[in-house]
Amino acid sequence: MITRYLMLGSLILATTACTTVEHDPTDRGTVSDAGSLDIVDVQAIDRHSAQQRPDDEADSFGAVGQPRLYSSVQGAYKGRPLTRHVGDYVKNLTQDLISNMEYVTSKTPVAVTNFALLDSDLQQTDLLGRQMSESFMHELHKFRIPVLDYKATDYIRVTGDGDFLLSRDYLDLNSSLPIEYVLTGTMAKHQGGVLVNARILGIESRAVVASAQTLIPFYVVDALIPSDGGASAGTKDGVKLSKG
Incomplete structure (x- = not known):
């Protein structure tokens, strides 16, 4: 009799174990034995939620x-x-430039230009090229290197859109500034982002006195948003404008 009860108990335990292991193959996103969601299950949930x-x-x-x-x-x-922005990469570039820089001192003024697109005639840039020049001016000033902003005018222009000192009209700018060195560079689109080449040149000798290079990932570059939101001319927020 005891042997019969033991055999019956073993059969019940075996049946319970089989029931515990079995699960519905369509039940996705369940917690695994390790206590974490399986990667495939999470992706399936993401796809389902997006649908x-x-x-x-x-x-x-x-x-x-x-x-x-x-x-x-x-x-x-x-x-x-987004944990990093363009300024973080410019900071690293500036440190690389300072580490191999020659001749530039606290008494040699430096100008910073926009970074040009490498596959153009070097007379074209974009929002990234403009923002990098702004960030470089900030970083160089932190190192106590004198920076000249050649886009500054001799007056403040007061308009209905605001009060401005800077200008991109060369007729408004001073053509004779004591610039001895220029920080400039190029940009090239890479499979993983934008490859940036930065260098400091002697304005008269054209000699390279510092150089640096880095890759800015696309997700950092695309975090920059044009002020017009990417809308074409004659539109605002995607709505076509017309005179009444």
Whole structure:
């Protein structure tokens, strides 16, 4: 009799173990034995959540409702926060320039130009090239290197749009400034981002007295937003404008 009860108990335990192991293959996103979500399950949840939302909302937010970062390669947002910006990469470039810089001292004024597109005639730039020049002026000043802003005029222009000192009209600018060195550079699109080449040149000798190079990822570059929001001329916020 005892042997029969032991055999019956063993059979019940074996049946219970089999029931515990079995699971519905369509039940995705369950917690694994290690206590964490399986990667495949999380991706499936993300896809399912995106299908339940309108296209514009699905493209802008991840499965947990967090903003995604835009990628020029993928054309979609990546579910991770933006922890670095263009200024951080310019800071690293400046440190590299300072580490191998020659002749430039606290008594040799430096000008900073926009960075040119490498595959152009070197007379074209974009928002990234302009922002890098602004950031370089800040970083050089932190190192106590005298920086001359040649875009500054001799007067303040008061307009209905604001009060301005800077200008891009060469007729407004001083053509004779004590500039001895110039920080300039080029940009080239890379598969993973924008390859930046920076250098400091002697304005008269054209000799390179410092150089640096880095790769700025696309998700950092695309975080810069044009002031017009990318809208074409004659439009605002995607709405065509016309005179009444």
